[in-house]
Amino acid sequence: STRGKGIGSQLYQFAMKQLEASGARKVYGTDAFIDYPTIKYDLLKGGFEVEGSLRDPYKEGVPEIIIGRMFQRGMPAQTIAPSRKSNSEKLDLKVSEYQERDFGGVRQIALNMMPRFYGDINEDFINRMISAHERFAERGLEYFVKPRIMHVAKVDDQIVGVGLFAPKRGGSAKLSPFLVSSDYQSVGVGSALIENIESHAKGLNIRRLYHHFPSCSIISQLFFAKHGYLPEARIREPYSLGIDEIVASKFLK
Numbered sequence: 184s185t186r187g188k189g190i191g192s193q194l195y196q197f198a199m200k201q202l203e204a205s206g207a208r209k210v211y212g213t214d215a216f217i218d219y220p221t222i223k224y225d226l227l228k229g230g231f232e233v234e235g236s237l238r239d240p241y242k243e244g245v246p247e248i249i250i251g252r253m254f255q256r257g258m259p260a261q262t263i264a265p266s267r268k269s270n271s272e273k274l275d276l277k278v279s280e281y282q283e284r285d286f287g288g289v290r291q292i293a294l295n296m297m298p299r300f301y302g303d304i305n306e307d308f309i310n311r312m313i314s315a316h317e318r319f320a321e322r323g324l325e326y327f328v329k330p331r332i333m334h335v336a337k338v339d340d341q342i343v344g345v346g347l348f349a350p351k352r353g354g355s356a357k358l359s360p361f362l363v364s365s366d367y368q369s370v371g372v373g374s375a376l377i378e379n380i381e382s383h384a385k386g387l388n389i390r391r392l393y394h395h396f397p398s399c400s401i402i403s404q405l406f407f408a409k410h411g412y413l414p415e416a417r418i419r420e421p422y423s424l425g426i427d428e429i430v431a432s433k434f435l436k
Contacts, residue, residue, distance in 0.1 A: 211251030235416015257424025288342025
């Protein structure tokens, strides 16, 4: 074995220098608990920190930890408090799988809501979301083509919510993005959308859904806790300066 001869340390130091020179703010990843020597000696010793643990993300009975190292840090984002809304008005609410005619509404809600928390949200990002759903519509769950499944929520035929989930090998799926227009939060739109998504995911034999959301968003924390998603990790500033992300998951079966 070559372990313990300094090869890993040299490789690590070279990689970190290359990343820092490239302007990277952060590097992070996941590792299985069973690979403890790599975590302890090659990563934690080199400045990585444990940011959380994930419940069986890729294989039943095998948890993973999230580890990360910061090169730059931003100012912490201010907490976003939810506004109080009346629940008295009955909505003409419908949730369905994405159709081509929904493109304009999906584009608008994503470009309006996501850039505040995530970098590189642009036309290319929107087109990649749509293409990923089209791959699912055409080919189903063929993992090598990286399919995604998109659902939309409409009130009076206007798109007010979007959810996209990405099935992974091993039975997990990442839910991202999950967006509800601010005018329609706390009135049942998000609940209808996530219940529709979970039902579809179960039908595809997905056993676990997980989602990243900004830690500064109180409404996101309350919403996902209400729907049975348990927090597993807090990732330091993965997508934007000063904005940590909470990882929360729910077992569907």
